[in-house]
Amino acid sequence: MTIRGKSVVRLADDFIRALETCNADAVRMIYSADVRLWHNFDGKLQSVEENIKTLRWLHTKLERVKYHIVRRELLSDGYFQEHILRGILISGEVFSMPACAIVKVLGNKIVSLDEYLDSNHIKPLLSV
DSSP states (O other): HHHHHHHHHHHHHHHHHHHHHOHHHHHHHHHHEEEEETTTTOOOOOOOHHHHHOOOOOOOHEEEEEEEEEEEEETEEEEEEEEEEEETTTTTTTTEEEEEEEEETTTEEEEEEEEEEGGGOOEEEEOO
């Protein structure tokens, strides 16, 4: 693996760790100032602060947040990742949501993140 590849993998691991621990400061440091954040279920761009708000909301609904990495492939400009977000809903039920993301990296910062998921998997989060 190239030095760049190792750097991208380290960034991806750091990003997942920040999401799992709800470390908003770390997430902000990983994103570039003009990061492009998009999700397929609403087709809207999200600001960093909107993204952080969503992360914090997720952690009020879900305990023991863990991203199980199914597959991660390096791309010339970042990486593709397939993962399953897992945790325990505050109701005590097990939660699982498969998703994938195409992440572009420039200068050790995430400059673009397109996340794809089935919105039906979000429903349990909305009902607790």
